[in-house]
Amino acid sequence: MNAATQRSSARIADARHFLFVPGNRPERFDKAVASGADVVILDLEDAVPAAEKELARDAVRRWLDAGGEAVVRINAADTPYAREDIALARHPNVISIMLPKAAADSALAQVAALSPVIALIETATGVASVEAVASCPGVVRLALGTIDLALDLDILSDDDRLFDPIRLRFTVASRAAGIAAPVEGVTANFRDRGANEAAMRHARALGFRAKMCIHPQQLATVSAALRPSESEIEQARRIVAADNASGGTAVALDGRMIDRPVVARAHRLLADAAA
Known part of the structure; x- marks a missing residue:
């Protein structure tokens, strides 16, 4: 592992909040960096409609070429966008790749060989192989995608605490693999600061030490939830x-x-x- 990769991995391991920005909104990239987020994630996946995937990838590449640094969430390996997205992992200003639908398979190994990886686990297959994912060389952190996981499992309840057994399994897998504590999923209602803070406090009690955010308003409440009273x-x-x-x-x-x-x-x- 070279010095640059070590620095990137340490930055991901220490981060408390990960702020998503749609890859097709380049006017927001610098604002996100200035928001105070520990890490910014330029999103090429869910936030970008199919018709704008190529435009978003080009916008992200231009911003990186200009000196910007960020995590990039690529599209899943089974999509037609993955090959060109994965090529971005070689860019020197990509500090990490967030791999959606992560599981212990060849796609994970391929991406992890190119860049430090945040493994976003949001399927039953991913949960079933979480220990192997955490142990894969190059994986720096696990992240729990509760919204997609609920869809995959056909869970109709809005009670997010149904995922607590899975959260505890993430914590154990991370600890056993010697990687940083896992990252909690997003709180969709970014205006409800109380719900965002409560979600992080609950996840913290189960061993999580960071949260994915979709709006800068959520950063302060995540920090507050992680701070001892x-x-x-x-x-x-x-x-x-x-x-x-x-x-x-x-x-x-x-x-x-x-x-x-x-x-x-x-x-x-x-x-x-x-x-």
Whole structure:
């Protein structure tokens, strides 16, 4: 892995929010970069109608040629647009490719050999092979596409928490593969900031550490959801202080036994708060 690839992979691994911009709206590219998003995703897939796929690809390439840097979401491997989209992965200013409908197959291996990959898993096949996807060399992060997954599974309920068992599986697969924590799916109503923050807080409780966004208004609420609360910070400080005072032996605090995993979690939370 060369230095540029290492930098790109680290940037993807550290990101908290991923902001989508339609590839056929080049006037929005610079605005998205200036929005404060950790990573901008130029979208050639769902946001672009079939008649404008080529125009969008050309617009993205021109912007990259001019010095812009972004993730590019390409079209799925089984579409007629994939071959030329994949060619963009070789562009030096593409920091990562988001591969939709990702699964453990030859398409994933092909793209991962060209660029760091965010594997967007949104089909039953992808979920069934999530451990192999996470372990594929070149995959930096898993992302959960809840809207397409609900369609693929023919789930009629709007209760997004039906996907919690899958979220936990993503977290375990990511941890076991030694890659960054997974990325939560989009909240479609970008005006509902409370719903966006609540979705991220819930996903965070299941081990997710980032979220895909479709509007700059969603960035601040994602950041807020990932930031430990003052009460959590204070409790973590008390746990660390009690541990220090005990000399490292198990000690009770507020009727609860404070052992090594609890102390380690408190240190991790304080590190997150400092970051």
